[in-house]
């Protein structure tokens with residue numbers, strides 16, 4: 001399956017009692033099939049707002065988002081979302097959580113069973129299949145969340161800081177698994193992070209956003225062969241370059257907060 005996301009002149013304004021918050025302004029992005037794209041920027045620059053608009057959870061105030069030429073009006077099976085907070089059903093076991101979307105689609109039971117068995121294998125969850133989410137570590141829960149999205153076979157995976165709450169080792173091992181899955185299943189991935197290192201480790205392309213309003217500050221193609229070595233010179237050169245860009249936005253954020261405080 002193939003997909004292409006086209007974001008054209010997208011702006012998003014949140015109306016609040018005090019003020020209007022311009023979260024995104026005139027975002028233009030074209031994401032080809034199979035590209036791994038990271039949205040990078042400090043807190044509040046609109047990363048989640050943009051991802052939610054692509055997911056169809058909320059609508060842009062102006063502009064349009066299309067997938068394969070069709071306007072996004074709602075959520076859809078072509079776009080699977082993985083959140084930071086492991087959105088699993090607590091009353092279902094691991095295998096029931098993974099099977100959920102397929103059951104809803106009324107897939108024949110033998111097909112569901114074989115699909116779930118394959119995903120349990122891929123995500124190294126076989127021995128945990130009868131457990132409930134509360135009896136799993138954060139890393140395990142996130143594996144289940146990823147398996148659940150893969151079960152639906154969405155050509156596009158939308159991921160909102162999925163590894164943000166994990167320790168460094170678990171995070172690296174899930175990043176490696178995600179890269180493997182992405183290469184094997186040829187997904188298009190839009191991945192939100194505020195970790196510069198994570199974005200360089202994972203992405204084909206990094207979109208740095210400005211702080212309020214969120215606009216595209218830099219569109220960077222990452223031309224480093226995989227597997228990428230975070231201690232290599234080219235990795236560190238890019239890290240410094242992106243670090244300077246993100247820092248500028250971080251400072252704008254702090255200044256905006258200080259101005260807000262002094263006007264209180």
Ligand SMILES: Nc1ncnc2c1ncn2[C@@H]1O[C@H](COP(=O)(O)OP(=O)(O)OP(=O)(O)O)[C@@H](O)[C@H]1O
Pocket residue numbers: 014015016021022023041042043044045046047048049050194212
């Ligand atoms: N429902 C809402 N109502 C009002 N303002 C909102 C709403 N949702 C987001 N915002 C504002 O829009 C801006 C962008 O928020 P968003 O959550 O997209 O940023 P982010 O880059 O994902 O940040 P973080 O990394 O902290 O999640 C922020 O200033 C935020 O306060």
